[in-house]
Amino acid sequence: MCFFEKHLRGGIIKKTILFAPETFNLAETTRSIEVAKKSAEHFTCVFVGYSEKYAYLIKEANFTFIHLKPHLSERDIDQIMKVDQMKGIRHPFTYKMLKARISSEKKIIETYRPAAVVIGTTLSMFISARACHTPLIYIKPFAYTRTYFLKGHLELPSSLNKNYFPKELLKRIYTKTALRITYKPRAFVKIAKEENVSLPKSTIDALDADHNLITTIPELSGVNDLPRNYTYIGPVFAKLENQIPSFLTNLPKNRPVIYFAMGSSGSKEMIIRVLKALEQLPYTIICPMKDKLGMLEANVAWNSNIHLCDLLPAHKLAGLIDLSIIHGGEGTVQTACLSGKPFIGIGLQQEQLANIRDCVLYGNALELKKGHIATNSLDRLINYALQSSKMRERAIAMRELLKDIDGPENAAKFLVQKFY
Template structure:
């Protein structure tokens, strides 16, 4: 049985859970082994029954938060120095020697673009469609400004053209990445967009428009977490109590890329509304935050969101692939607060489809948030379109499709 190595950035919840879901569909055909640097979500891998190799240098919690801030444009510094790249590649190549994988499956782990190619291991990238090269080539507009007014349309269309032409010619890459690649005999593709492609790229997004893909891309469809957790006993009790009081039940999730300020701000706004909130956001809060949220806001660690479909009335989410796909599968509309460009695009696609209301982080308070929330709870058009999207994605098993493509590649 061949070994397939899964190497997501394990500080990223969506990447980690996507990899787990694909590995589950592949484990009867291949030995699936995981590796990573952050302990933040590595425990989910071991809970799912997979071997996990924690590599050096470990990524600290502070470094993981720094990487997220950099990704969102909220910080200029990142932890991925030339020294870190060099150490990562050394660790990864040693693991390749030990395991001799038939393929390496990544999320956004830049060092694996070097390690896998240096060791002639096929590299498979499970990725969002947003801001990939085929997306930039075909998108008429990008959601930089919210709304559909003339200014927003002009700015968003102009941004798409500028970014498309920039991506067409840009060769800029992290210096450490290029240097370490050269040291390991790997010549990265000249254009940045090409350097960020795997040998095979599996698009794990909801397809709402007829985009075309290049030959090294496959559209597999939604892949989102199905955690091996039972619902806490508190959840059915809370929902039952809310139903008796005719209080809508709201799911509030911000993935792994939010911050305390935005989480606390939205929770405080929700606590003022006549709703009951289920919020798996405990990692963002301090103990002294909880008393100020009131009796109808219930905070948890991770929840198996796929088990909440029939218990909730709407969601408030950050727009990451996993949360959007979970909301789509629930058949309930959502308020999306995109924190970075990919998330804004995910939300905007659903706004266009008609099952969501989008807000910028600056709008996620006071009257704008209350109006958005009233809409997802009571607008019949939004609720109908949410059911339509649920029907559209029903039966699409992106994880199975991804596993089949990986299996086919390793057999050739």
């Protein structure tokens, strides 16, 4: 069967949308899946990626996944995560690797001739899609955009947030510096030139696609006027189709239930550190990080209040939990917000801190710095969140604010309007 016959439906050849999230990242992968589900009526949705870590979720959703070369190793993924969290400066995108990625991507684009390429933080596609003159769509949070730095609820990094200088002066200096940074890895600059692709001068603008679909909402960002190539679409987060495990319906009724997850970016050491602090407290802890911990799980003797399990359909847990403790990735934050319960955020990088900060300002969240994780600090924050009527009210108000916004549907409508 030829390529075009595969895409023939009812006598009409469907255009293709190519989804290219970084498939080692759970949030990016599931975000793309949710948008593809809503777009499949109008487009043939094809996925590509360099890691098979979460590719099984794509296949379970009945979409084609093509595993591109060069494959990402666990060491590569670890390096990318460390750079993302500002724990390191060495990344795996050498000239050789980047050249190979762009070659793979160009071949896929030339084969499928998609109407558009939809990405997460898939840096190589910023060159490949443009080299192939294919529209690039980036589904992303508001943080880490020029508009966010100029108009959003910018919080200074803790290293700068001191009392030595007026805070507003520091924010102005920090903003100006952030927007003037021009750093781009040498390999990207060199290959972009080889591909006749012009990269924006500033780093922050180099992370803009042709169209940017913003998963934040203006009520939280505080910004209504976006640039012309930006569109608010609202929450887009994982809606796993697996069933709620039976053990969750038989939990003790005499103590609060806390959902604790750190997504793709939480290290094994951090997860264990938080669990060891929580196991001494009078709460039932649900932690879907069993796969992440791997062999380390067998080396730790947990108390009976800790329930380690595989990935859960977190969006279905609202009636079973009293509080969430999360890392601050926007999809995880939005899932917690839609539960109508307060949450505690432990941000691991600036985008996550920004997402948490928006909810702290709204009143439905508390922040715990990653350097302050301890039994007493967690106990104090959990107690406050569970007992505060104001936080409960704001959590319910947040759920009401978000519940009727269908981010994936809005993204699909955008794709249909632009490319159908």
